[in-house]
Amino acid sequence: MKTVITSIVTAVILVLVFSLPALAQDSATVTITMTGLSEISISLDKTQWPLGTAASDTEYDTSPPIEWCTLTVEGNCNVNTFIVGDDAEWVTEPSAYKWTLSSDGTNGEHIYGLWFRISGDTTRGPLGDGYVPVTKTQSEFWPYSGGSSSSLAPGNTKQFGLRLLTPTYFISGRQMQTQITISAVAA
Amino acid sequence: MAGRTTLAGLITVLLVIFLPSLATAQDINFSVIPAVVKIDNLPPGETTEFQLLIHNKDETAHDFVLTAVPPPEEEREEGRAEFPDPSWIDFSSPEVHIAANATANVTVTVAIPQEARWTGNDWEIWLGVAAESSDLLGIKLFVRLLVSTDSPPKAKFNAGLFAGIAVLVVLLAYSGYYYFRHKAKPQ
Numbered sequence: 001m002k003t004v005i006t007s008i009v010t011a012v013i014l015v016l017v018f019s020l021p022a023l024a025q026d027s028a029t030v031t032i033t034m035t036g037l038s039e040i041s042i043s044l045d046k047t048q049w050p051l052g053t054a055a056s057d058t059e060y061d062t063s064p065p066i067e068w069c070t071l072t073v074e075g076n077c078n079v080n081t082f083i084v085g086d087d088a089e090w091v092t093e094p095s096a097y098k099w100t101l102s103s104d105g106t107n108g109e110h111i112y113g114l115w116f117r118i119s120g121d122t123t124r125g126p127l128g129d130g131y132v133p134v135t136k137t138q139s140e141f142w143p144y145s146g147g148s149s150s151s152l153a154p155g156n157t158k159q160f161g162l163r164l165l166t167p168t169y170f171i172s173g174r175q176m177q178t179q180i181t182i183s184a185v186a187a
Numbered sequence: 188m189a190g191r192t193t194l195a196g197l198i199t200v201l202l203v204i205f206l207p208s209l210a211t212a213q214d215i216n217f218s219v220i221p222a223v224v225k226i227d228n229l230p231p232g233e234t235t236e237f238q239l240l241i242h243n244k245d246e247t248a249h250d251f252v253l254t255a256v257p258p259p260e261e262e263r264e265e266g267r268a269e270f271p272d273p274s275w276i277d278f279s280s281p282e283v284h285i286a287a288n289a290t291a292n293v294t295v296t297v298a299i300p301q302e303a304r305w306t307g308n309d310w311e312i313w314l315g316v317a318a319e320s321s322d323l324l325g326i327k328l329f330v331r332l333l334v335s336t337d338s339p340p341k342a343k344f345n346a347g348l349f350a351g352i353a354v355l356v357v358l359l360a361y362s363g364y365y366y367f368r369h370k371a372k373p374q
């Protein structure tokens with residue numbers, strides 16, 4: 001009987017010795033890599049455009065037109081930047097009245113256009129004058145496809161201006177407000 | 188006189204107050220660490236987590252909103268597909284209030300459902316951090332989250348396990364044979 005028990009224990013030990021290392025190879029280790037603890041940050045030296053009153057179907061440019069605001073890369077990694085706009089809402093009752101942001105920079109009744117132009121960009125955009133429509137779809141700010149530009153490095157700056165094209169018709173006397181978001185991601 | 192009144196009325200009808208910026212100007216300056224997070228070998232059915240550090244560099248407190256958004260296809264890293272479902276990513280707090288010149292950690296949890304089709308994938312999704320503001324221009328910073336799931340287990344011949352089982356079977360058979368033969372043997 002003693003021989004039987006010894007044999008079984010020996011066999012179990014043999015199985016474990018051979019199989020455990022092999023089984024261990026099947027389990028993977030989850031690794032999380034945070035690349036050099038890189039810090040992403042951009043800043044804008046202006047965030048408001050106090051336009052005051054505006055007439056219908058009229059273009060308004062920031063002043064100065066293309067060096068109105070400066071974007072600066074503050075972090076320690078290169079970035080690609082984007083821009084996206086939104087509808088303009090009546091401040092008093094946002095759900096009651098709005099101007100829809102055009103998808104191509106043109107205007108219409110209760111539809112307005114927004115454009116941006118980066119300093120030094122003279123041929124970009126649908127009209128080839130450097131102005132690019134701001135739409136509700138996130139699009140490239142800098143760099144942009146089709147250009148020879150590269151991502152922005154820490155300390156780099158880009159100056160730009162905005163152009164507003166008011167609707168051909170809108171309800172007057174209402175205070176409107178919108179937001180343009182400039183975003184950045186590590187290049 | 189009547190003509191002047193009509194003209195003044197017409198101008199009033201055409202004018203509107205746009206982007207009045209009645210609020211106090213608030214430049215937003217913040218950063219996020221890290222800019223890129225890479226998770227490797229995450230098995231479907233398992234969860235992992237990491238932390239984002241948001242640094243509010245302003246002199247005023249801000250509310251920051253966190254979201255998970257699919258990046259534009261042309262911005263994804265080469266070989267990366269779109270993350271299947273942003274709801275698999277959870278923030279410990281999707282909105283965080285950070286005092287002036289202060290930092291806050293947000294825990295991000297990534298959970299992949301346990302389905303065979305999610306093995307061996309390389310995905311990319313962006314984690315957006317934006318400061319709430321009523322200004323015309325706002326900033327959003329994106330953190331690149333690169334997730335690679337564990338490869339499917341490969342069917343391989345495990346020699347150690349096979350040898351161990353073979354030895355166990357032989358020893359058990361021999362022990363049984365020895366035991367019953369010994370028991371059946373007349374005294």
